[in-house]
Amino acid sequence: MFRSSQINTINLLLLPLLLIISISIGAATFHWGDLFSSSDTRSLLLYSRLPRSVAIILTGATLAVAGMVLQIVLRNRFLEPNMVGATQSAALGVLLVSIWLPQATQLTKMSCASIAALLGMTLFLFLFRRLPAHRQMMIPLIGIIYGSIIEALVNFIGVETNTLQLLAVWFAGDFSAVLAGRYELLWLTGLMALLIYFLADRLTIAGLGQNISTNLGINYAQMMWISLITVAMITAIVVVTVGQIPFIGLVVPNIVSRLAGDRLRQNLPAVALLGANALLVCDIIGRTINPPYEIPVSMIFGIAGTMIFLYLLFRKPSVHAA
Template identity: 40%
Template structure:
């Protein structure tokens, strides 16, 4: 038993010390995976570039490094960390571990927005498509939350199924419009996660998601309180509706920017927040930075695998992420059902 003197001296109970040790181990593991995968990302590819070459780059190697490899690495870090944080915020606001931009239909609404923007103004810029995608994502996410508030759901697994069904309907509408106007290949290019086309000058919109991630961190305590329910938040004087709308706006902006820039990466915003919170608890401010690091590491590892599976050819990173994330998603579902049972 911990004595009063021990507590005054700052000593923690053994269980707390063990938990803190586990948390530090997870942070260290995420950082190590991130650093190793980042190093591999810079030197894996068709272009001949090794760590030794960095000390004496010729013109061609410098072009490969600064015009392709470094922008690609930055795009992966920004997209992976931001999508993981967006999933974490949605999970807290809806009080359901299986809600994310992918399972709430947000990604499919962005795809519909891209098709509408292409049909409405085919010559619009990527930024214009992003704005339309953000608007559609906001509407779709708000519709999903509205449905949750009016449905009586007794099983935690049913909630993401509602989002998946809603996303399926939206995806069907997108496919219909694309088929009627010969845009199926365009939709496939926009929606399939792939970093092979990332070059200097073609990824800078992703810096917007860094700003959204910073806002999410600054408002983390408010999101935590809002996640405890409207009645609890209002009693504490929190503007519940405003906080929820800001959280949904962050998730929508991040999803739209990432999909427009590099495509959709399945299950990223779902499995990463769940794995981190299972290891570190539900304190949003504490787990948010680790979630961002783990999301970036997850995408980096998937990207390196995508470039090495059929080298010198490249598999879309969305395909690799879908396989890995799908397996983890099934494991999380089975784990949740066992705990309920």
């Protein structure tokens, strides 16, 4: 069993190295030695490479934190925003506002996507509450089906309104279009993750159930709404800015929990750092497999995340001697 501090140390050592590699590679030539002598190199760093790397770090960290919050408050290790309809509902909200208000700002799209994601998660929560306790292993499968239904609705609207090209942007997470001025909304996700850290103890108690939360003086309904709204905002901002990236919120919290146990406050920094590093690695792989072309990071992480998810879903629980 590792300690959270050990995982943090490893990830803190890896993060600067991965950040340097991420900044160094790409279609355009970049040399660190030309940073102070060439204005083109400085512009490439400040307007393209650095914003892209920061966007990757914020996206990976906050999606991982959002997944851990869902797993704690809903008491199921196999949930993440993509499996409760949040991502698909956010894409539906962005699509509708793009059709009805084509000149809408990014902030307006983010707000509508957040509301849609919250409504989508609320409906899933309604289905979640109706499932018998002995059928809890069915929740991830129900979530996948639920999300697929919403995604099918989004695709149908896209076909009918000739907006399939927009859907390709929101359903295929990609950082190739991230530039200075196009990613700043992601800083709001960092604030959401910080809020979760300050409320970690209360969210942990809320995850124990309504009766225990009430007995310990925690407003269960309030904590549930705060967690759902926070996850909805993180998901919506990511979808609006870079698109859908699956399985980060599922894989990363489970890895940290297996290594360091179930302690929300202690594990949150480790989850955020591992999420950032994992997404950086996938982006680096996507840019180096077939240069100068890029494979979307959602595809790289989707393949790895699918295999890890199936392993977590079907692995036999370990048996400990009494």
